[in-house]
Amino acid sequence: MINLRRFRSLRVHQNASQMLEAGRLQEEPAWYRIVGSIPPTTSLVRIIPPQLKERKKPWTKNHRPSRMYMPQKIEYPEDKLRTQFYRDHPWELARPRVLVENDGKDYLKYDWSKMPQKGKPLDGESVVQRQLWLRGKYPEMSAEKAYDMARKEFYDLRLQEDIERRIAVEEARACGATFGKTYLELGIEMEEKYLEQWRKDTIAFILRRRQRQSTFKVIEFTSASTEEGFIPAIEAEEGEGGETIEPEKAAVAIP
Template identity: 50%
Template sequence: MGKYNFSAIRVRQTALQAQIAGKIPYTPVWTDIIRDIPPSQILVRSQPQQHQLVRQRVKTVPGESKPRTVFEVQEKRLKPKKASRMFLPVEIKYEEDQLRKEFFQDHPWELARPRILVEKTGKDFSQYDWSRIQQPGKRLDGESVVQRQLWLLNNVPDITKSAAYDIARQEFYRLRLQEDIERRVAAEEAEATGATFGPSALEWGMKFENEQFEAWKEWAKAEAQGLANRTSANALAAGISELPGTEDNAEAEEDRIAEPA
């Protein structure tokens, strides 16, 4: 039937015919199993199931004294796929993916900070309590803001995403400012006790910039001097060719050469 290959479905029938024809001395042991549990006859492949995004929220329900946890299912808008991508594995998304994207769009330089990706047990997250943004054994970074915002959304009644984002950012900025102050105080204390530090990154940058500027000045002087020399040479050549009597002297010299000896 065209491009369809039914060899796998007819494997038992082929083995029995081969045994009858004498090509194999005995019937394979798996023929009875194939008879009891035949292979699938469905040739149409179904598309993979789409996973829905489930969000946890704590909301105040009218008529109840205490807020309760509500699970919301966000329906995905199915986009038409190309035939070559129709049966690819379904992309799995989590709620914090969007929160992480928004944070690093607002703070792109946080991606330039070094991060430690190696974990001790592979389950370090189980020891974190995101009721506060600072965790023991974990550096403060953008992921702390994302997890703190997600914890607020999952546990604070009737809080919006923007409000949780503002709370997490405020705590993040306060701790970052505290880290900067501690770093400056530690450097001042070290200098007071005799420590010496090399040039800072800004000082190194200014040094390289000054070196390039001085090199450019020398190049500019040489170019200006060369341009001035060329200009004066062109002006001198033009002035000599325009001296009075130059053409008459040239004609007289030509006549003297043309006279017979």
């Protein structure tokens, strides 16, 4: 007889339904409807990955794959291209991007025979998809050449956007529009503010240190040719208010 405890993970959705009916759960978990529509598999047979099936020599008893049933790493050709592009252009990651898709098939609506796309802003993904299209259209083309061609088109479009932006600003100002400070100007002001505060704190620290050093005098030890040996010669010190401090009352401090 099959022990049902081994299949307890398959009863998670059923147990959650019972707890909802009994009132032990106040609301449905985030995974509740998904697990109900797509339940986990009940097959206990492990399938050997295809890359291990293609082995020409059969596995021996002393030599078997240690990671045969481990999840295989999923890799896409776009991943390497994205890594290369954003390593060369790290500031592109600072640009805002829209990650919302209507049906998850937006990539089918674009024609990557050209770089600019209607309804899609220019970004690093445009370079990646354009490079893939060039490699598919011209199989003899190397990856470096396709990357250079896509990158050149990307630079030209970025320059065109910058020129259009400047012309729009000039036209708006000609019509009487006023603009606030740019992010660069705001950043420079904040930097100057912190530098000025650092300068004031440094000056105050130096003044306090000099005042502390001028308050106490260094004790000068002089050797005396007496049987007592070395006798410290303590002079009268001047306090902060200008009053004279007696030698026996003076605080001794050696920096």
